[in-house]
Amino acid sequence: MWTTLLLDDDPADRDAIRRAMPETEHRLIEADDLDDFLDRLTRERVELAIISLAAVSEDTAPRVQRALLRTPDTKILALAALDKGDGLTTLLKAESLRAHHLLATPIDPQQFLSILQVLFPLPTNQD
Numbered sequence: 001m002w003t004t005l006l007l008d009d010d011p012a013d014r015d016a017i018r019r020a021m022p023e024t025e026h027r028l029i030e031a032d033d034l035d036d037f038l039d040r041l042t043r044e045r046v047e048l049a050i051i052s053l054a055a056v057s058e059d060t061a062p063r064v065q066r067a068l069l070r071t072p073d074t075k076i077l078a079l080a081a082l083d084k085g086d087g088l089t090t091l092l093k094a095e096s097l098r099a100h101h102l103l104a105t106p107i108d109p110q111q112f113l114s115i116l117q118v119l120f121p122l123p124t125n126q127d
Contacts, residue, residue, distance in 0.1 A: 001025045001026070001027055002025065002026055002027070002047035002048065002120065003026070003027045003029060003044060003045060003046050003047055003048070004021070004026045004027065004028050004029065004046070004047070004048040004049075004050060005029050005031060005037065005040055005041060005044070005046045005048070005049050005050070006028060006029065006030050006031065006050045006051075007030075007031040007033075007034065007036075007037040007049075007050070007051045007052060007055050008050065008051070008052040008055070008079055009052065009054070009055065010052070010105065010106075012106055012107075013052070013079060013105050013106060013107045014030060016106070016107040016108070016109050016112065017050065017107060017109075017112060019109055020109040020112050020113050020116075026048070026116075029044070029046075033055075034055055034056070034060055034063075034064070037049075037051065037055075038063060038064065038067045041067050041068070041071060041074070042067060042070065042071075046071065046074050047073070047074060047075060047120075048074070048075050048076075048077060048116075048119065048120075049068070049071075049074050049075070049076050049077070050076075050077045050079060051064070051076065051077075051078060051079065051097065052078075052079045052080070052105075053078050053079065053080040053090060053093050053094060053097075054079075054080070054081070056093065056097065061093070061096065061097075064097060065096060065097060065098075068097060068098055069098075075100050075119045075120075076097055076098055076099045076100055077099065077100065077101050077102075077103060077115060077119070078093075078094040078097060078099035078101070078102045078103070079102075079103050079104075079105050079107070080093075080094065080102060080103075080104065080105065081104070081105050082104045082105075083104075090102070100119060101115050101118070101119070103115060
């Protein structure tokens with residue numbers, strides 16, 4: 001079992017992730033806000049950090065980047081409404097956070113599970 005830390009203020013996105021989680025061996029922790037997210041990231045062993053890019057402003061980005069650099073083994077999934085704003089800016093913001101994947105919102109649970117399978121592949125029997 002591994003731990004997933006989630007920061008997203010959209011109830012529909014949180015619900016989609018919550019519904020998909022029972023199908024996986026993840027423990028889901030939902031952060032209340034950015035400060036709670038950063039605190040939990042440093043206090044708990046987190047294998048997957050899911051963060052909405054909307055929660056990261058130009059002012060808070062350096063704090064988030066520093067926290068994520070201190071946890072190099074944590075995989076990062078960035079969430080973004082790709083139909084809003086500049087796509088290149090969104091990609092650059094996700095890259096600045098070392099995001100392994102970028103998932104468009106609203107979240108499709110099947111796409112979310114597909115990303116989890118890429119990030120955490122199941123072992124295969126090799127005879």
